[in-house]
Amino acid sequence: MTGLLTVVGLGPGDERWLTPAAAHAVAEATDLVGYGPYLDRTPERPGQRRHASDNRVEVDRARLALEIAAAGGRVTVVSGGDPGVFAMAAAVFEALEGGDPAWRSLDIRVEPGVTAMLAAAAQVGAPLGGDFCALSLSDNLKPWEVIEARLRAALAADFVIALYNPISRARPWQLGRALDIAGALRAPATPVILARAVGRADERVRIVTLGTADPGAADMATLVMIGASTTRLIERPGGGNPFVYTPRSYGAGP
């Protein structure tokens, strides 16, 4: 089989965070496959086919991409952020494992990207300066009990916690529940970052505390980050958001 399938991440939404490797894979593709709003971020090219889908059929989209590659196409599957972090790469490998064995001979590549938590962290300082974890609050594909057990473990071990997929119309209560659990295990003054649409025109980044964090202030495009016990603020003269950072040393202030 001569086809090529590359899974890329476009980063958080601004071209200055798009890697040359991902841009190249988008430019060279005969076919682009992805969720419509991500495809809309890529420039139209004559002769290049675009296969847009909604955001709830990842494995179907992955199968389509594999079929096109098996027919000899150079397919690029487009994700936001990093394709390996709660995005399309795992769906492609699920489709590969469950699909035509001949697909395993295809040239399949993944190009990393800047995932939302790294961009959100950079906007406010260095909150991921210590150990951290990334947890999806979506219970579409795993039981809520697993999510809650992971959250409790991460809180008890004092990881900084990045919450992906915090809330949606179909999942309205999960973020509130997660913040309640965190509030019982960490101090009310713990910094919480609500980073919406980082790098896009409608970016909005708020720094609040665990004691006052309002789940209603987050939406599907928000990355929520809960600080560790060591996460600190540095206020700035003249107002504006403070810097937020987690020192490298554990239990020691500067």
Place this chain on the structure above:
Amino acid sequence: MTGLLTVVGLGPGDERWLTPAAAHAVAEATDLVGYGPYLDRTPERPGQRRHASDNRVEVDRARLALEIAAAGGRVTVVSGGDPGVFAMAAAVFEALEGGDPAWRSLDIRVEPGVTAMLAAAAQVGAPLGGDFCALSLSDNLKPWEVIEARLRAALAADFVIALYNPISRARPWQLGRALDIAGALRAPATPVILARAVGRADERVRIVTLGTADPGAADMATLVMIGASTTRLIERPGGGNPFVYTPRSYGAGP
């Protein structure tokens, strides 16, 4: 104060993973500050000053950068990977918090990058497709007891685990101990990825199992990843490394 300090990550080592924003901050700086091998990756420019240091004086390096910015310079502090993940950004904010209060008026920015675990994951498939955590095994700045407690929590909650700073001449036993702890809590067949120098000329990526992983096969430049209970291999015809991925669904095969 008119100076500018930007902390950037160059990514894992290949220019195709260097973001335009980081490249721009390197090109526009009057002064570059960083660990020698990272500065060596940036092109020499006439008139641009380069302040190279060894890798054990992060806070001194950060203070120097702040002093240059306070004197009106456009300073770029250069890290590998992402500057916010076990790299220079936290050191800059530590130096800022403990330093001259006037420094807080400086324009200080962080530009995200592709951190080692994302590049390593992309090289083998999608092992970070589920919830995951990033843990530094260096006990230079935090007690080993904290590291071990975090490792045990992450293992018990079935996170995929990315281990940064796994081993060095001065820290020879920590990785072996971590793999022993993991081996007591996860199956011997659990995939373990040893990803050395991803994106560089001396890249070497090995996929082994927890039961056979040899800590001596890792060095300072290696990112070690321990799969979750759901992390799977897809063998490929014709040999070569299998793909490694963690399905999005928990507890369900394809």
